Amino acid sequence: MEILTPMETTALLLSLRVAGVAIALGLPLAVLAAWVLGRYSFPGKTLFDGLVHLPLVLPPVVTGYILLVTMGTKGVVGGWLFQTFGIKLIFTAEGASLAVAVTSFPLMVRAIRLSVEAIDGGLEAAARTLGAGPVDRFFTILLPLMAPGLLSGAIVAFAAAMGEFGAVITFVSNIPGKTQTLPLAIYAATQEPGGDAVAARLAAISFSVALLALMLSEFLANRVRRLIGQV
């Protein structure tokens, strides 16, 4: 006997894929933003900081709506992507990834930035005197030392991305098998008569995945901390 129904499996796998792609694409940018925000001061830093954190305070529906307007096939960016490369984001799983990447981005930046700021700047000065240039220092000193924050940031953002509702449904709608992630499937089930049992099962799956992610995050972060000699 299968544990999950085909519909549940589809929604779960889609959610994992959407969130996975979102984190994979967002992580390098989040590291870059966290490094710049945590280490440098420059004119317009407050504005940049605000823009990075905006999705955290904006209603997700608004984020989805902005994406719809700009990234739709008639939007400024979306239209260009569609005409030049034939890439269509609206109503697709890729579009769902973009939506959750935007909403989970600040979560990643915050976690990574905290670990960047916790790194003793004196270590980088020492690396400089030993002949390491900026890129060299980034990969040999900063990146390994920010690894615990990077890891926990990525996993928490992943869990949040799995659960994103507003931005996804607004931008890519609720198409079973294409854009219907777990939370959207739960919403759809509650709209149907007698769908409560389905919704409850889906909710239980969401709950398990989220809890698992948080536990994994703690476990891995501890392992990495030991690996880099912090514990």
Add this chain to the structure above:
Amino acid sequence: MLDLHIRQKLGAFTLDIAFTAEERGVTALFGRSGSGKTSVINAIAGLSRPDEGHIRVGDAVFFDSARRIDVAVERRRIGYVFQESRLFPHMTVRSNLEYGLRRVPAAERRIAFGPVVDLLGLGHLLDRRPRGLSGGERQRVAFGRALLAQPRLLLMDEPMASLDAARKAEIMPYIERLRDEMNIPIVMVSHALDEVVRLATTMVLIGEGRVRASGPVGSVMGRLDLSAVTGAQDAGAVLDLKVETHIPEDGLSVLTFDGGRLTVPQIDRPPGSAVRLHIHARDVIVALQPLAGVSLRNALAATVIELAEAGPSSADVRLAVGGSFLIARITRAAVRELGLMPGRAVVALVKGVAFEPHSGGAVSDRRGHVVDV
């Protein structure tokens, strides 16, 4: 050779420092906290940028405001030992040591891994992480890491300030070996006089951002006007002597210099080897003629050079002994009664000495402490 002249605005005062340091040996930048010492070596390393001036090491120009030269830190090839060691926590001792070494082209590596590990006694630590090391061990790894980066110049910022007396005693001999066995000029920042007297060849005294005095340790230490800067308790002179002979039956050694001889508790250095003594002003007595019937054995013919007030009731007397100098701290009443004045011939009686570079033997465990003679 290091040739430096920098000006830099630092909050309340302006740093204006110029000095040169020899190809070999330790140049100590000595002064109180906040006098600007660390800013000087940060400028040499390139971690801070002077407003104007120049910094040259050998034929390499690191900084020259007139020629708009400012070489990046990572291309200066300066070894820097920080006060708090700054080892990379995520790497083993071995990886820390190799960090700088790997970044130097193989053809330009003169200092090899093995000898440095041996010199600093790091062999048993190579696979450990910095976290598990003692303060002294960490600092030794930091020395090794800086050395293996093949530096033109080694900078040390109070390398022993974070260590307790026992750890400090453990690390001092290693710095002496670096000084004596590596052909690299060392510039060391310190506010501890015992470190300077023991390790330095040249002393640059810094106060409020200016060079107050510089030169060989003995001549800087022998100046009366500096005792306020070096600290009243430690006021005194430094003598460089050679072991002449040992008298094992009395447990004594005879040391000689151009101003005469001193007899001290026996040391285990062979005749002919160099010994540096720190003779505190409070351990020198001035007499008008040689004394008979006293237990003091060390009497040196001396000439009064200058006198200076040293406190409400005391005075410092600077004495020339051959080509070297001694300082005696006596009461002002005694100065008056003895009629001391520059040019007057006197006898300097030395009742205690402190051995500085490790002299071994009976006094090695009391290194840096005054022993009665």
